[in-house]
Amino acid sequence: MGxxxxxxxxxxxxxxxxxxxxxxxxxxxxxxxxxSGNDISxxxxxxxxxxxxxxIKVTDLKKWAGKEGYVAVYGNKxxxxxxxxxxLVTSSSHVLGSGAGPDIDRAQCVIRxxxxxxxxxxxxxxxxxxxxxxxxxxxxxxxxRPAEFLNLTDxxxxxxxIFWGPPTKIGREAKxxxxxxxxxVSMTYSNLSSFTITPRKMHKFDTLFQKETGRDRAKSxxxxxxxxxxxxxxxxxxxxxxxxxxxxxxxCGKKPQPKKMPYHYYKPRGTDECVTYLQNExxxxxxxxxxxxxxxxxxxxxKQYNITFTHPTW
Numbered sequence: 001m002g003x004x005x006x007x008x009x010x011x012x013x014x015x016x017x018x019x020x021x022x023x024x025x026x027x028x029x030x031x032x033x034x035x036s037g038n039d040i041s042x043x044x045x046x047x048x049x050x051x052x053x054x055x056i057k058v059t060d061l062k063k064w065a066g067k068e069g070y071v072a073v074y075g076n077k078x079x080x081x082x083x084x085x086x087x088l089v090t091s092s093s094h095v096l097g098s099g100a101g102p103d104i105d106r107a108q109c110v111i112r113x114x115x116x117x118x119x120x121x122x123x124x125x126x127x128x129x130x131x132x133x134x135x136x137x138x139x140x141x142x143x144x145r146p147a148e149f150l151n152l153t154d155x156x157x158x159x160x161x162i163f164w165g166p167p168t169k170i171g172r173e174a175k176x177x178x179x180x181x182x183x184x185v186s187m188t189y190s191n192l193s194s195f196t197i198t199p200r201k202m203h204k205f206d207t208l209f210q211k212e213t214g215r216d217r218a219k220s221x222x223x224x225x226x227x228x229x230x231x232x233x234x235x236x237x238x239x240x241x242x243x244x245x246x247x248x249x250x251x252c253g254k255k256p257q258p259k260k261m262p263y264h265y266y267k268p269r270g271t272d273e274c275v276t277y278l279q280n281e282x283x284x285x286x287x288x289x290x291x292x293x294x295x296x297x298x299x300x301x302x303k304q305y306n307i308t309f310t311h312p313t314w
Contacts (some may be wrong), residue, residue, distance in 0.1 A: 092228065150185060299314075
């Protein structure tokens with residue numbers, strides 16, 4: 001009788017276990033769906049910024065820079081720019097509403113990036129440009145509006161535009177479409193001193209990234225950002241640097257989570273800043289910019305090279 005009783009109850013016990021599992025699963029799904037409406041974005045989930053990357057070897061960027069590394073696109077010119085105080089204006093939307101334009105224009109030299117415009121934004125970003133650093137991916141957008149981006153408003157003898165990118169695309173030896181386009185524009189605008197970064201110096205930028213982060217740029221599938229090139233060039237050329245609009249490396253991991261902000265001040269409907277930063281920092285398939293890692297390095301450099309950050313201040 002005892003054996004028969006167990007045989008009869010066995011299937012019922014199994015059914016109860018299965019039913020209990022289904023009930024538990026449904027309960028969890030209900031709880032998840034009720035809470036998901038409060039999520040801002042999967043990319044805004046609690047984020048802990050990676051621990052600061054300690055340099056393999058501390059580099060003295062003043063000595064690292066050297067006197068070479070920039071080649072004139074047209075004519076026999078040298079990049080002799082040197083400034084005591086520089087305003088480095090990022091393309092971040094954090095500059096909007098800052099009213100920092102007059103302060104920026106008072107700087108001895110003003111540095112900008114890519115196709116960040118001035119027209120219509122002068123109150124927040126100023127109206128002068130001494131140096132503009134342009135990535136190969138932004139060349140077409142820049143030359144399409146030369147009066148805005150290439151007619152430098154500073155009228156200093158040392159004002160310049162520096163174009164950077166793979167030597168195969170933008171190098172003098174390659175003489176590809178981008179280089180010919182830059183050369184043609186440089187010939188048209190006689191007041192424009194334009195330069196490209198030599199292949200040797202491009203390699204030095206890669207090596208610097210590895211020394212400062214412990215990551216091999218190519219093996220980690222990382223693309224250096226225009227911000228990386230611009231910050232290093234600013235340290236080369238400036239005694240003091242005031243950076244406008246750059247957030248600290250921990251910004252996107254704050255609690256409560258930061259307000260959504262466009263990545264660029266001139267693209268109000270563009271991608272969200274933190275989504276862009278976190279997607280790139282976490283990305284493993286295909287090349288990505290490591291914005292947060294770069295900012296960790298910038299924070300360390302700030303203590304060495306008289307760099308301050310404003311809007312926001314950190």
